[in-house]
Amino acid sequence: MEKGINIADLPKTLQDAVFVTRKLGMRYLWVDALCITQDSKEDMEKELETMGQTYRYATTTISAACATSVQQGFLHQREPKPSMYPRLTLPYRAWSDGPSVGVTLQEENQYDPRTEPINSRAWTLQERLLSPRLPIYGTRELVWQCQQTSLTANGTAKITPDGSERLEGAFSNGRLSLAPDSFWKSWKATVVDYTNRNTSFAEDKLVAIAGLASEFHRQNQDDMYLAGLWRRNLPEGLMWMMDTMVMDEIGAWQAHPRPAAYVAPSWSWASVTGLVEFDTTTTCTEEGQPYIEVVGCDMKLENSDIPTGKVVGGTLKAKGCLRDARWDGITLFDGPTASAKPHGVSWMDAEEAKPDVVSCLRVCSDRGLMLAPTKVPSTFRRVGVFQVAGGEDDYPLDACDEWFNECDIQTIHIV
Numbered sequence: 288m289e290k291g292i293n294i295a296d297l298p299k300t301l302q303d304a305v306f307v308t309r310k311l312g313m314r315y316l317w318v319d320a321l322c323i324t325q326d327s328k329e330d331m332e333k334e335l336e337t338m339g340q341t342y343r344y345a346t347t348t349i350s351a352a353c354a355t356s357v358q359q360g361f362l363h364q365r366e367p368k369p370s371m372y373p374r375l376t377l378p379y380r381a382w383s384d385g386p387s388v389g390v391t392l393q394e395e396n397q398y399d400p401r402t403e404p405i406n407s408r409a410w411t412l413q414e415r416l417l418s419p420r421l422p423i424y425g426t427r428e429l430v431w432q433c434q435q436t437s438l439t440a441n442g443t444a445k446i447t448p449d450g451s452e453r454l455e456g457a458f459s460n461g462r463l464s465l466a467p468d469s470f471w472k473s474w475k476a477t478v479v480d481y482t483n484r485n486t487s488f489a490e491d492k493l494v495a496i497a498g499l500a501s502e503f504h505r506q507n508q509d510d511m512y513l514a515g516l517w518r519r520n521l522p523e524g525l526m527w528m529m530d531t532m533v534m535d536e537i538g539a540w541q542a543h544p545r546p547a548a549y550v551a552p553s554w555s556w557a558s559v560t561g562l563v564e565f566d567t568t569t570t571c572t573e574e575g576q577p578y579i580e581v582v583g584c585d586m587k588l589e590n591s592d593i594p595t596g597k598v599v600g601g602t603l604k605a606k607g608c609l610r611d612a613r614w615d616g617i618t619l620f621d622g623p624t625a626s627a628k629p630h631g632v633s634w635m636d637a638e639e640a641k642p643d644v645v646s647c648l649r650v651c652s653d654r655g656l657m658l659a660p661t662k663v664p665s666t667f668r669r670v671g672v673f674q675v676a677g678g679e680d681d682y683p684l685d686a687c688d689e690w691f692n693e694c695d696i697q698t699i700h701i702v
Contacts, residue, residue, distance in 0.1 A: 292321075299360035304349050306362065307422070317341060320357075336593050338498030339417055343459070348418035350411075352403040353426040361424040368427050370394040398428050398439060398446050409484040409495045416454050416477065417502060434459050457506060465506045471520045474503055475565045478515065478527075483562045489546035492557045493597055500595035513584055514555040514598050521581045522605070522650050523571045525554055528634050528672045530562040545637040552601035553669040554656075554701050559636050566672075569651040578649050579607030582698065602666075603701045608649045608694040612673075614657065616641045619673050621690065630690060631675040633657055639670070647673055648699070653687040658701065666700040 294305055301318060308316045324330040334341075342348060351361040374393040380386070403425055405411050415421065415432075423430040429440035434453060437446045455473055457463040465473075481496055493515060500512055511518035516525070529542055543560035551557035571577055587600035612630070613620040619631035623644045635641075642659045646667060649655040654674040658667035675687040 298357040300351050300354050300357045303351070303360045303362040307349055311347070313346065317345070332590055332593060332596065335494060335497055336501065336596065338413060339502040340498075342414050342417035342498070343419070343502065345418055347420040347422065348414050350405060350414065350421045350423040352400070352405040352423050352430075354424075355404045365425075365427055365429070368396050396428075398425065398430065400425070400430075400446070402426070407485055409481060409486045409491070412477070412481050412484060412496070413498045416499060417458070419459055458502060467507075467519070470503070470507055471517070471523075474517065474520075477503075478556060479562070479564060482556065489550055489560065490548045490597070492546075492550045493595070497593070497595040504595065511584070512595050513586060513603075514551040514601050515557040516555060518581075518584065522577055522579050524565075525656060526566045526571070526650055526654070526672065527556045527563045528566065529559065529636060530564045542635050542638045545639060549599065551598055552603065552702055553636070554603050555601070558669075566651065566654070569653055571651045573652070578651060578655075579605050581605050601702070604698065605648070605701065606696060606698045608691040609646050609658075609697045609699065610691060610694045611644055612647050613643060614641065614645045619645075619647070619657075619675075629676070630686075631673050633671050633673045635671045636669060642670070645670065649687065649691050656701075658699075661702065663700075665698070666702060668702055 294302055297305070301320075304316060304318065319334075323334045353359075354361045370393065372394050374391065376389045376391045379388050379390045381388075400406055400423070403423075406415075419434055421430075421432045423432055430446065431438045431440075432453075434456070439446065454477075455463075455465055455469055457465040477496075477499060481499075486492060486495055496515070500515075503517075504510065504512055507517075507519075513521075545559060556563045571579075582604040584604065585602045586598060588594065589597040589599050611623045613623050613627050614633060616635065617633060618629050619633050620627035621630035646658045646660065647655055648658055654672060656669055657671040657673050659670045660667055675690050
């Protein structure tokens with residue numbers, strides 16, 4: 288590195304990045320594969336902790352959106368999307384003795400960033416959201432994206448909002464502050480986008496979003512980051528669930544197995560694989576009081592100096608109404624016996640062994656967490672979420688009140 292690098296020895300994508308950097312008149316280019324010592328865990332941890340600042344303070348970030356590998360490159364002729372209509376250029380003169388110009392008429396394209404290879408990778412979400420400016424080299428379009436707008440090179444493509452959102456202005460302007468509601472809304476949207484992407488290694492689930500989490504923590508330094516969730520947004524944050532719109536080849540709802548390696552405690556969305564969503568239809572309070580009280584949370588970090596990095600354990604202590612129910616993997620019955628009546632529906636977190644009886648912890652007005660006991664007394668692991676039904680095709684809130692009416696308040700631990 289100190290003696291220089293032969294550009295011809297670099298993969299094609301990096302060669303193209305060097306070419307663009309020089310054309311922009313810039314002297315320095317930061318490439319993670321070169322600037323982070325790949326076989327040094329210590330150096331990787333140090334750099335990954337500040338990755339958010341690396342993107343945030345960069346003049347611009349080159350997005351090789353179309354490249355499926357580092358060998359492919361991104362500087363090539365782009366073929367426009369095929370159109371059903373011919374492109375027409377009409378002569379136009381604004382006034383009688385004015386210059387003659389041409390007005391081009393052609394079909395408007397829809398450019399969806401979600402279709403680009405780069406947006407299928409979890410690691411690349413940080414660069415898109417935190418970078419102040421991005422020239423995006425797409426499959427069919429060259430796109431400019433900054434804090435104010437997104438534009439295509441020839442102006443003929445309409446950019447769909449999904450997949451191209453920016454963070455709130457407070458993330459790029461230190462003089463602005465972020466309201467608590469905006470903070471939580473932005474984080475939920477970030478998690479939904481992130482979980483729709485892939486990581487090569489399951490154990491990188493929290494690491495690949497650590498830079499973004501650090502930037503969110505900078506906006507709210509009094510809060511505590513808990514393996515992908517935030518202390519101030521509990522218990523609402525616990526009500527994530529697997530996206531039920533994800534179907535398998537025969538049209539049935541399909542959950543993924545849990546990662547073989549430990550990634551996060553079961554109450555965190557990082558413990559599962561696949562797209563998650565957050566419930567926004569119910570409230571987690573009654574007359575201003577939460578249905579459960581989060582008493583505390585004990586997190587065990589792999590590196591105590593990196594609060595947004597890998598975790599090796601986490602226990603959530605909560606106090607609330609708990610009752611047992613029989614469960615067949617889909618339907619929830621109003622008691623643990625075979626004669627119990629159907630009383631609700633459920634959604635599994637992962638494809639795994641199903642306990643016949645689960646403990647239901649009420650978290651919101653008509654729904655909550657399904658828990659399975661561990662070998663440790665009063666300690667459970669999360670297996671899914673439930674919704675209480677009051678009758679056929681309806682879910683009245685009073686049905687949940689009635690179901691939990693005679694339950695004692697218990698203090699439990701969820702791992």
